[in-house]
Amino acid sequence: MKDRIEIPDHNSLFKSEPYVKQREGKKAFEAPCSEQETMEALAYSKSSEYKDKNFARQSLVVNPHKACQPLGALMAALGFEKTLPFIHGSQGCTAYFRSHLSRHFKEPAPAVSSSMTEDGAVFGGMSNLIDGLENSVALYKPEMVAVSTTCMAEVIGDDLQAFISNARLKGAISEDLPVPYANTPSFSGSHITGYDSMLKSIISTLYNRSGIQAAPGSGETTGEKLNLILGFEPYTGNFAEVRKILAAFDTEYTFLGDHSGNFDSPATGEYSYYYGGTKLTDVPKAANALGTLSLQKYSVKKTMEYINGTWKQQTISMSTPIGITATDRLIEAISELTGLPIPDELVDERGRVVDALTDSHPYLHGKRVALVGDPDLLIGLIQFCLETGMEPVHIICSNGDNGFKEEAEALLAASPYGAEATVYIGNDLWHMRSLLIDNPVDLAVGSSHLKYAAKDAGVPLIRVGFPVFDRHHLHRYPIIGYQGALNLLTTIVNTILQNLDEDSSGFNHDLVR
Amino acid sequence: MGLDIEANKKIIEEMLEAYPEKARKDREKHFEINNEELINCGKCSIKSNMKSRPGVMTQRGCAYAGSKGVVWGPIKDMVHISHGPVGCGQYSWGTRRNYANGTLGIDNFTAMQVTSDFQETDIVFGGDKKLEVICREIKEMFPLAKGISIQSECPVGLIGDDIEAVSKKMSAELGIPIIPVRCEGFRGVSQSLGHHIANDAIRDFLMGKRELAECGPYDINIIGDYNIGGDAWASRILLEEMGLRVIAQWSGDGTINELAIAHKAKLNLIHCHRSMNYMVTTMEKEYGIPWMEYNFFGPTKTAESLRAIAALFDEHIQENCENVIAKYTPQMDAIISKFKPRLEGKKVMLLVGGLRARHTLGAYEDLGMEVVATGYEFAHKDDYEKTFPELPEGTIIYDDPTAYELEELAQKLDIDLMGSGVKEKYVYHKMGIPFRQMHSWDYSGPYHGYDGFKIFAKDMDMTINSPVWNLIKPGKTELLHKEEAGV
Numbered sequence A: 001m002k003d004r005i006e007i008p009d010h011n012s013l014f015k016s017e018p019y020v021k022q023r024e025g026k027k028a029f030e031a032p033c034s035e036q037e038t039m040e041a042l043a044y045s046k047s048s049e050y051k052d053k054n055f056a057r058q059s060l061v062v063n064p065h066k067a068c069q070p071l072g073a074l075m076a077a078l079g080f081e082k083t084l085p086f087i088h089g090s091q092g093c094t095a096y097f098r099s100h101l102s103r104h105f106k107e108p109a110p111a112v113s114s115s116m117t118e119d120g121a122v123f124g125g126m127s128n129l130i131d132g133l134e135n136s137v138a139l140y141k142p143e144m145v146a147v148s149t150t151c152m153a154e155v156i157g158d159d160l161q162a163f164i165s166n167a168r169l170k171g172a173i174s175e176d177l178p179v180p181y182a183n184t185p186s187f188s189g190s191h192i193t194g195y196d197s198m199l200k201s202i203i204s205t206l207y208n209r210s211g212i213q214a215a216p217g218s219g220e221t222t223g224e225k226l227n228l229i230l231g232f233e234p235y236t237g238n239f240a241e242v243r244k245i246l247a248a249f250d251t252e253y254t255f256l257g258d259h260s261g262n263f264d265s266p267a268t269g270e271y272s273y274y275y276g277g278t279k280l281t282d283v284p285k286a287a288n289a290l291g292t293l294s295l296q297k298y299s300v301k302k303t304m305e306y307i308n309g310t311w312k313q314q315t316i317s318m319s320t321p322i323g324i325t326a327t328d329r330l331i332e333a334i335s336e337l338t339g340l341p342i343p344d345e346l347v348d349e350r351g352r353v354v355d356a357l358t359d360s361h362p363y364l365h366g367k368r369v370a371l372v373g374d375p376d377l378l379i380g381l382i383q384f385c386l387e388t389g390m391e392p393v394h395i396i397c398s399n400g401d402n403g404f405k406e407e408a409e410a411l412l413a414a415s416p417y418g419a420e421a422t423v424y425i426g427n428d429l430w431h432m433r434s435l436l437i438d439n440p441v442d443l444a445v446g447s448s449h450l451k452y453a454a455k456d457a458g459v460p461l462i463r464v465g466f467p468v469f470d471r472h473h474l475h476r477y478p479i480i481g482y483q484g485a486l487n488l489l490t491t492i493v494n495t496i497l498q499n500l501d502e503d504s505s506g507f508n509h510d511l512v513r
Numbered sequence B: 001m002g003l004d005i006e007a008n009k010k011i012i013e014e015m016l017e018a019y020p021e022k023a024r025k026d027r028e029k030h031f032e033i034n035n036e037e038l039i040n041c042g043k044c045s046i047k048s049n050m051k052s053r054p055g056v057m058t059q060r061g062c063a064y065a066g067s068k069g070v071v072w073g074p075i076k077d078m079v080h081i082s083h084g085p086v087g088c089g090q091y092s093w094g095t096r097r098n099y100a101n102g103t104l105g106i107d108n109f110t111a112m113q114v115t116s117d118f119q120e121t122d123i124v125f126g127g128d129k130k131l132e133v134i135c136r137e138i139k140e141m142f143p144l145a146k147g148i149s150i151q152s153e154c155p156v157g158l159i160g161d162d163i164e165a166v167s168k169k170m171s172a173e174l175g176i177p178i179i180p181v182r183c184e185g186f187r188g189v190s191q192s193l194g195h196h197i198a199n200d201a202i203r204d205f206l207m208g209k210r211e212l213a214e215c216g217p218y219d220i221n222i223i224g225d226y227n228i229g230g231d232a233w234a235s236r237i238l239l240e241e242m243g244l245r246v247i248a249q250w251s252g253d254g255t256i257n258e259l260a261i262a263h264k265a266k267l268n269l270i271h272c273h274r275s276m277n278y279m280v281t282t283m284e285k286e287y288g289i290p291w292m293e294y295n296f297f298g299p300t301k302t303a304e305s306l307r308a309i310a311a312l313f314d315e316h317i318q319e320n321c322e323n324v325i326a327k328y329t330p331q332m333d334a335i336i337s338k339f340k341p342r343l344e345g346k347k348v349m350l351l352v353g354g355l356r357a358r359h360t361l362g363a364y365e366d367l368g369m370e371v372v373a374t375g376y377e378f379a380h381k382d383d384y385e386k387t388f389p390e391l392p393e394g395t396i397i398y399d400d401p402t403a404y405e406l407e408e409l410a411q412k413l414d415i416d417l418m419g420s421g422v423k424e425k426y427v428y429h430k431m432g433i434p435f436r437q438m439h440s441w442d443y444s445g446p447y448h449g450y451d452g453f454k455i456f457a458k459d460m461d462m463t464i465n466s467p468v469w470n471l472i473k474p475g476k477t478e479l480l481h482k483e484e485a486g487v
Helices: A017-029 A035-045 A048-055 A069-077 A091-105 A118-123 A126-140 A151-156 A160-169 A191-210 A236-249 A282-288 A298-311 A324-338 A344-364 A375-388 A402-413 A429-438 A448-457 A481-502 B005-016 B021-028 B036-041 B063-072 B087-091 B120-125 B128-141 B154-158 B163-174 B191-205 B231-241 B256-264 B273-287 B299-310 B315-343 B361-366 B381-390 B403-412 B422-431 B449-465 B467-471 B476-484
Strands: A083-088 A144-149 A226-229 A253-255 A291-294 A314-317 A368-372 A391-397 A422-425 A443-446 A461-463 B031-033 B078-083 B147-152 B178-181 B219-225 B245-251 B267-270 B291-293 B347-350 B370-376 B396-399 B417-420 B435-437
Touching: A017 B231, A017 B245, A017 B256, A035 A048, A048 A429, A048 B128, A069 A083, A069 A091, A069 A144, A069 A191, A069 B087, A083 A091, A083 A126, A091 B063, A091 B087, A091 B422, A118 A151, A126 A144, A126 A160, A126 B021, A144 A151, A144 A160, A144 A191, A151 B154, A191 A282, A191 A298, A226 A236, A226 A298, A226 A324, A236 A253, A236 A324, A236 A344, A236 A481, A253 A282, A282 A298, A291 A298, A291 A324, A298 A314, A298 A375, A314 A324, A324 A344, A324 A375, A324 A481, A344 A375, A344 A481, A368 A375, A368 A429, A375 A391, A375 A402, A375 A481, A391 A402, A391 A429, A402 A422, A429 A448, A443 A448, A443 A481, A448 A461, A461 A481, B005 B021, B005 B031, B005 B396, B005 B403, B036 B381, B063 B078, B063 B087, B063 B147, B063 B178, B063 B191, B063 B273, B078 B128, B128 B147, B128 B163, B147 B163, B163 B178, B178 B191, B191 B273, B219 B231, B219 B256, B219 B273, B231 B245, B231 B299, B231 B315, B231 B449, B245 B256, B256 B273, B267 B273, B273 B291, B299 B315, B299 B361, B299 B449, B315 B449, B347 B403, B361 B370, B361 B449, B370 B381, B381 B396, B396 B403, B403 B417, B403 B422, B417 B422, B417 B449, B422 B435, B435 B449
Parallel strands: A083 A144, A226 A253, A226 A291, A291 A314, A368 A391, A368 A443, A391 A422, A443 A461, B078 B147, B147 B178, B219 B245, B219 B267, B267 B291, B347 B370, B347 B417, B370 B396, B417 B435
Antiparallel strands: B031 B396
16 A cells, blocks of 8 residues: 555554653662562573472462363353353353353354352342343244353352253243253363263253163164264364265264354354254264264263263274374274275375375474373374374373373383373473473474463474464364374474574575475 | 434334343343433433343453453562462453563563462362462462462352451561452452452552652552553553653553552543542542543544643643644544545444443544444443433443344444454454454554554554455455446
8 A cells, every 4th residue: 555654563662762761761660670680580480499399389370271161061062053051150251251262263152141149149040040041042042051050150059950940930941942051160170071061961961851762873763873072172173174084984973062163154244143063853863873982082071971871882982183093093983883994085195194294204203392281182192293203291281180191101101202201280381381491392282371381481382272362263274184184294394494494594594394 | 324313212122122021121221322411411311330131141241350350460560369260360361461561470470370270179178278378389489479469259259268367367477468359250240340349459458558769740640551452551651751750550561569659649540430430539538639531542532631631730741741742643644644534434333341432432533433332341320421422412322232232233233343352253253344352452452542543543444444344245346346446
C-alpha cells in the first residue's frame, strides 16, 4: 500500500528510546532489587545447589503440566453428536475451560454452567441444576446433556443422580433426553481422568438406556464394526489419520468419542453449536462390535475396564502410536481385531516414510531431547525418539502414575538410546527448568507451557501435545500413523537445520544439508 | 437497521421468546434501548450485578478471576499462590497479557502458575499446614520475591481453612508481607466481587504502609490499568511528557512498593473504574487524595482527558499538556485520514468486562465507526448510568448477555465487527463476522494513548477489511474482483 504509515507493534514500540527511559525511570518507585542482586539470583537459580533444593520441594508446585478433571469431561462431551457439556458448580470454571480449549483449537467450545454461588454452597445446587437443564435445553437444543462437576459441587457433596431424577420429575427435561453425568473433582487426577470418567458415563448411560444386550463380535445391527477410542486427543488431525487408515482397511468402525467435528468446523457464514461427533444411536450398537481399540491407555482406563467387563469385547489399548514401530502395532491391531489383511497402500506409505527417516537420520542421531506431556503422548514420543536414534534425557509427566513410569523406564532400558533418560512423575516445569540448565539437551519437546523453561535454558522447543497456544494449526496435522511420523520428523529435522544455520560461522552457512 | 428504537425493541422481545418463562422474566430486565431521556439523565432501569441464570452460557467468570487474574496477578515482584486445586491457576497462566518488566522467575513472577495443587487429602484434612510449607518453599525458590498473595479457590472457603492465621504466622517467620485473599470462585455473581475483595486486601495489608523519599507537587497514581499489551506504559508516557510524576502503577507492571506508597500522591487517575474504584474512594477518604476518571482510548478522549487532568495542576502543566497534544495531533490526523475512509459507518457490537464497553466508544467514533449495541459482563448500575449518555438513541445496551443472545443480535443487527473475548471469537469467525478480542487486545496492543490508537486503528482496519471474509461464501470472491476492477 502506498500510504504506508509506520505503526510499531508491542515488540518494537517498547524497545524505542522513550519507553526504555520510562522503564528505567519507573524503577525509582519500585524499590527494585539491584542489578547485582538480580544477576546473582539468576546465577543461583541456574546452580546445581538450586536444582537440589528445587527437587527437595515438598508442597510447592510451580508451572505444572496438567489441568483439572472437568476440562477433560468437556472434551469428552463434545465428542458426541449434539451434546451440550454442562458443568455443575461455580461458573468461572466453565469460562476457564472454554477459553482454554478455544486457545488451543482456535475453535468455539460451547458449554454451560449451573452458575452456583454462596447460597448454592449452603443449600446445595439442586435448583441451579434443574433450572440450568431447563434453560440450556430450551436455548441450545441438545440431544444429550453431559453433566460434570467442579470442585465446589464435589466438596459440598451434591448428588447428581438424585438432582437429575428430580429434574425429570419436575418436567424440566424430558425422559427422552439422555443426561449422563460424571463426578470430576479437580482435586484428584487431571484432565485425562475427567475425560475418562465422562466418556465412560456417556457410553454406559447410552448403552443402559438402549436395552441392547451386548453380544460382542456378533456384529448384530452394526456391520462387523470396530470401535475406536482416541481419548483426550489434542489433534483433530489424528482423527483424520485414523479414518484414512481404516478406509484403507475398508472396515466399518465407530469412534467412541470424536470431537474432531466440533474442534475443526468450517467457516460457512453460519454457526451451529454442534458439529459431527459420535452418533448417539451408534453407541449401544458398539457393544456388538468385533472389538475396541484404544489409542490412549492411561487416559481411558475406566472406560476400557467397562468395555472389557460389561461388553466383554476383545480390546487392545495402546499409547499414542507415534513413529513407525508404534504405527506398525496399530496396523497389526486393526488387522487382528477385524481379521482383515494389512492393505498394500499402508505398506507403501510406511516405506515412503521410512525412506524419509533414512534421509534425515544423520541430523537426528544422538540428539538429546527433553520430553513433557500426558502419559500416553510421552510413551509415543519415547518410542519415536528411540527408533530414530534420538536420546531422551529428561522426561517429565506431571500427571503420570507409577504404571506409566515403569512402562516408560522399561522402554528406555530396552534401547541403547534410552540409557541417559530419567523419568519423573508428579514433577513440574520448574523442575524441568533446572534439568534443562543443569544437564543441557538439544531439543525440548512439549506444549507451549514449556516455552519458558526452554527459553531460560536456550533450548529450541518443538511444540507437541496440549495445550499449544502460541502456534497455529499444528493440531490439524496428525502426529500418529505413518503420516504423523513424517510430520513430526519434518518439524524436528527442520528445527535442527534452522539452528545449524543460525549457529553457523558464515563459511558453513551451507546451501545443501 | 441498528438504531431504530421500536425495531430494536421487537428484536429483543422476539429473541427472548426462546427462554423458559422464569429465565425470560429475568433476562428482560437486562436489556434497555437508549432514548433521549436516558441520554440526558442516565437513570436507567437496566438490571446489573445480579446472578446469571443457570445453563444459559454466560460469559462471566468468577471472583478468583477478578482477584488473581485481574488485580493481584500483575503485581510482578510478589508470588501469587493459586491456593486450591490445579485448574484455576493453569487456565489463568499467562493468558491475560499483563506485561511486566523483569526477569521471569527471578524478580518478576507474573507469567507463572504457582499452586498448592490440592489433593483429596487436603480437602479432608485441610490445607493450612501445606500452605505454611509452600510459603517457606517460595522463599527458598524465589529469594527475591517481595511478598506472597494467597488467592483462594472454591474449596478453601468450603473446608474452613484459616489462611489468615497462616499468613500472619508465615509473614512473621519469613519477614515479607503475606496476604490472604478470600476470592473463592463461588463468591458473588461475577469477577466483580473478586475485584472488590482484592482491593480490600490491598487496603488492609499494603496501602499506606511505606513512605516515599521525596514527594512532589506533580505526584500522581495510575489506578486500574493492567498494562494489557503495554497499555499502562503507553499511558504513562503521556503523563510524564506532560510533567507529571507517576509514583505508582496499579497494578499492571506494578510492585508491592507502589501499592504501599501510592497514598503519597496528589491525585489518583483511574482508568478501570469498575475494578479499582474502591481504592480511589478509600484513598480519598483516608488521605484526602482527589481522584478522577480518565479515558485514553482514541485521540478525542485522550486529549479531553489530558486537558482535564492538566486543569487540576498549574499553568506549566497545562502548557505542557497542549504541547503534548500538539505533538501527537499530526500523527493522529495521519492515522485517521488513512483509516477512517476504510472504516466509516461500520457497525460495531461490543460485550466487554466492566469498562471498555463504554470507554472504547470514542476510539471507534474517531474512526467513523458506530457502536450499535454494547454492554458488560459484570458492570454495576453506575457503569450503565455513565454509558447511556455516551451513545445515540436506539443503541441496544445489555447486561451479562448469553451466547445465544449475542449471536442473535449480531445477525439481526447485521454488524461489521464484534468485540468480545476468546470464548466468542471463533463463533463469529464461523458466522463470517470480523472479530477482535477486547480483553487481550487479540494478542496485539497497546490500545491506550496515542501510540496505542495507531495500533487500534490498524487492527480494526485489518480485521474488518481483510479479504479472507470474502472467501467464506463461495461466489463472493467474484464480486470482490469486480469491485476491485471498478465494475
